[in-house]
Every structure is written in structure tokens, then in C-alpha cells.
Amino acid sequence: MDAFHAMTVFVAVAEAESFAGGARRLKMSPPAVTRAVSALEERLGVRLFTRTTRVVRVTDAGARYLEDARRIIAEMAEAEAAAAGINAAPRGQLSVTAPVLFGRLYVMPVIAEYQAAFEQTSVSALFVDRVVSFLDEGMDVGIRIGQLPDSSLRAIRVGRVRRVVVGAPAYLERYGIPQTPNDLAGHRLVAASGLSPTNDWSFHRAGETVRVRVQPCITVNTNDGALAAACQGYGLTRVLSYQAAPQLASGELKTVLTDYEGDGLPVHVIHREGRNGPAKVRSFVDLAVDRLRANKALN
Known part of the structure; x- marks a missing residue:
């Protein structure tokens, strides 16, 4: 007899605490269920049930086997669901x-x-x-x-x-390129309040953190607004690298202080x-x- 089928029959009888109840659940005849359980017990060499005229209970060995059998049946159902789902159309x-x-x-x-x-x-x-x-x-x-x-x-x-500081080429040509975070004190800055709610900008280099309190001349609540101001040459701004990627690719903006960007x-x-x-x-x-x-x- 198929081992998985025998295991399924055993679980049905154990949960119903009845051979007749297990048979009804599986839509099998009671004699077929009885034969399946007897064959399983003979193959395993242990008694799985204690039978009385009123109820069927699992033995200690049966209780351990029931726990494993339930897990195996659940894993089989999950495997079949996963395989069927591979071909299911998203909807x-x-x-x-x-x-x-x-x-x-x-x-x-x-x-x-x-x-x-x-x-x-x-x-x-x-x-x-x-x-x-x-x-x-x-x-x-x-x-x-x-x-x-x-x-x-x-x-x-x-x-x-990464967090990057960017500016327009025309601005950098006019005001110069900062070499360290402390140089930002001499520059016009545009802050995006969504990225940093405070005026403290943190930089990282060689495992060390440098914090600078900046004084923005413009503060805007969106990164789009800060980038637009930087592109127009109003000053330097600090955003995440992906946010400025289109402007950096087109040359509208350039990065500065790249040695202080950290790991990201x-x-x-x-x-x-x-x-x-x-x-x-x-x-x-x-x-x-x-x-x-x-x-x-x-x-």
C-alpha cells in the first residue's frame, strides 16, 4: 500500500477517534480503513491505536507518529500548492x-x-x-x-x-568646490526637510563620522524642490544619490565631497x-x- 495514503488514513482515524469516522471523512469503506491501519502497524512494527468498543485512541507511539504525519501531509500540500502556483496567471x-x-x-x-x-x-x-x-x-x-x-x-x-552633496557646474565655478564638510559654512545651501529634519549633516570617512551644523539659505519640504533649486544654481543641496541620478547623468549637477559619502x-x-x-x-x-x-x- 502507498505509504502516503496509509499515513492519510491513519491521521483521519486518529482525528475522528473512530474507524467509521475516518472512513466517512475519506469516503472509504470501514473495512478498507481497518485493513490500511493494520497494514501500517504491521509495516512499522508498533501498535498505533488502542481500540475499545466505544472509542479509538492513539498509543504513545501513535501520538508521536501522528505529529510527524500531520507535518508531512501539510508539507506535501504546500509543495503541491507551490507547484500549481507557478503556472497560475497573476490576477x-x-x-x-x-x-x-x-x-x-x-x-x-x-x-x-x-x-x-x-x-x-x-x-x-x-x-x-x-x-x-x-x-x-x-x-x-x-x-x-x-x-x-x-x-x-x-x-x-x-x-x-548614498547621501550626496550636489551643485550646478555654474555654481561650483563661481563659488568653488568644498574640500571638507567644514567648508560648507562658506557656501549657499538648499536643504530638503524631508531628508533631514534637522540642520545637522553627518558625513563619514575612514570609519569616522563628521557632523556639521549647516545654515541653509533655502529650506524646502520636497527633494524635487531642493534639486530644482540646485540645478538653477542657487546653492548646494544634499539628497540621496538615486534622487539626483537623472541630473548627474545629464551633467546638470555634479557631486562634491565624494570622499565623505560613507557606505550608503x-x-x-x-x-x-x-x-x-x-x-x-x-x-x-x-x-x-x-x-x-x-x-x-x-x-
Whole structure:
């Protein structure tokens, strides 16, 4: 007799505490169930049940076997669900979150590509510069920048970004290039309050941290606004490297104080589902990881 089938019969009888009850659950005849259990006991060489006229109870050996049998049956069901899910077409509503500028620059292209490939899906994107609660706000996938706290969420690292100080070539030609963080005291500065709520800028070099209290001439609440001011030559600003990547690539901005950027911050794709999660989540995570890892601005 098939070992897995015999194990299934044993579990049904043990949970029903009855051969007749196990037979009804499995839609088998009581004699067939009795024969299956007897054959299993003979093969294992132990008695699995104590039988009385009123009830059937597992023995000590049967209790240990029941625990293992339940686990094996559950793992088999998970394996079959995972295999079936590989071929399932993604469908349904998918909720994605990311920081505002990261979402616009790097996540929206992934969403567009994903939705074009899987037309039976719809995507809701929440781009905000705060930590979103997956459970409370119903998110499926997110992008997090920075060190992750201990969490039940699954995380896949896709890159790293740095805090960079940038300025327009015309500004640097007129005011000069700062060589150390302390030189910022002699420059016009534009601060993005969303990136740093204080006027203390931290720099890192050779394992040492240098903190400088800056006096911005312009403070704006968005990174877009700070970058726009820097591009127009109003002063130097400090943002994350991915935020200024388009302007650095075009030559509108240049980085300064590169020796003080430090190791940077990790970028992760996070999600709640495991390997048996919905096809819509697995497909989006796979696509996002592939596209973000290939992006030079994040590596």
C-alpha cells in the first residue's frame, strides 16, 4: 500500500477517534480503513491505536507518529500548492508602496511593465516619504531604503544608495568646490526637510563620522524642490544619490565631497508572502528585483 495514503488514513482515524469516522471523512469503506491501519502497524512494527468498543485512541507511539504525519501531509500540500502556483496567471488587485521620488523614478516603470504583461491585474501605488504599515494599510509589496528593523516581512536586497552633496557646474565655478564638510559654512545651501529634519549633516570617512551644523539659505519640504533649486544654481543641496541620478547623468549637477559619502544605505524589496504566495505578488517581486538590480543608479 502507498505509504502516503496509509499515513492519510491513519491521521483521519486518529482525528475522528473512530474507524467509521475516518472512513466517512475519506469516503472509504470501514473495512478498507481497518485493513490500511493494520497494514501500517504491521509495516512499522508498533501498535498505533488502542481500540475499545466505544472509542479509538492513539498509543504513545501513535501520538508521536501522528505529529510527524500531520507535518508531512501539510508539507506535501504546500509543495503541491507551490507547484500549481507557478503556472497560475497573476490576477487581482496589487498594492505597492515606495518613497515619493523613488516611486516616480524607478517603481512606476516597473508597474507599467507589470500591468502591461498581466492585464488581469490592477495596481494601486502609494508613494509617501514615511514608513507604511503593511498590515494596517493593506500593502502587498514595498520598497524600503535604510536598515530594516526585525520584522516578519521578507526582504530582498536590490541595491545601495548614498547621501550626496550636489551643485550646478555654474555654481561650483563661481563659488568653488568644498574640500571638507567644514567648508560648507562658506557656501549657499538648499536643504530638503524631508531628508533631514534637522540642520545637522553627518558625513563619514575612514570609519569616522563628521557632523556639521549647516545654515541653509533655502529650506524646502520636497527633494524635487531642493534639486530644482540646485540645478538653477542657487546653492548646494544634499539628497540621496538615486534622487539626483537623472541630473548627474545629464551633467546638470555634479557631486562634491565624494570622499565623505560613507557606505550608503541598502535598498530592499519587501513583501509579506512566502514562496507559496499569490502569483500576483511573486510575479511583481521577481520583476521589481530584476529591474532594480539592473539599474546603475542603485548599484
